[in-house]
Amino acid sequence: MSNADFADGDHFSAAAVSPAADLQDVSINCIDCSKDFLWSAGEQAFFRDKRLENPPKRCKECKKAKNERLAAIATAQQSGVKQRIEVIVSCAKCGESTTVPFYPSQGRPVYCRSCFLELNPSILNGNQPES
Ligand SMILES: [Zn+2]
Ligand SMILES: [Zn+2]
Structure with a gap:
């Protein structure tokens, strides 16, 4: 009896956590380099998980470049050096x-x-x- 219960429950929970079946890879045009990049279903699930409402605007490279710019500015500000x-x-x-x-x-x-x-x-x- 307990065996059957376990199997049932297992099956049920597996269906409940089916990974973001409604999401599909989306192609987005990067605002910095104007190239299309792929916003994968996995990343969309991540965004949704984090309750981020706005899809990414930049491809990975431009996002990285932007983060580096911001980091450089932040470092300069912290060190008191005017950049x-x-x-x-x-x-x-x-x-x-x-x-x-x-x-x-x-x-x-x-x-x-x-x-x-x-x-x-x-x-x-x-x-x-x-x-
Ligand atoms: Zn002018
Ligand atoms: Zn880009």
């Missing part, structure tokens, strides 16, 4: 190449200095120290 960052971007208004002292986030326009000041004239009157 000078220069990222080359093109101005969203006039299209000129310009360098900015930060890593622009995707989807947010970046302007060259003159366009930026044009759009934010109050900064000229503010206490933004000139470097």
Whole structure:
């Protein structure tokens, strides 16, 4: 009797933990390098497990590169050394190449200095120290 019970229970629990059968590998376009990468069902299950709502935006390499950038910045901040960052971007208004002292986030326009000041004239009157 106990044998049959055990077998039943075993079968039942095995069905209950069937691994994320509703998930399928998804192809996502990386916002950094614009290449498609695979978001596997296993990773989706992991995200769901962690209650992360937003799917990844970057492929593994870009994510790693981003983490390294952030880590470098964090290290510089901890050591008190001011890190000078220069990222080359093109101005969203006039299209000129310009360098900015930060890593622009995707989807947010970046302007060259003159366009930026044009759009934010109050900064000229503010206490933004000139470097
Ligand atoms: Zn990428
Ligand atoms: Zn500009």
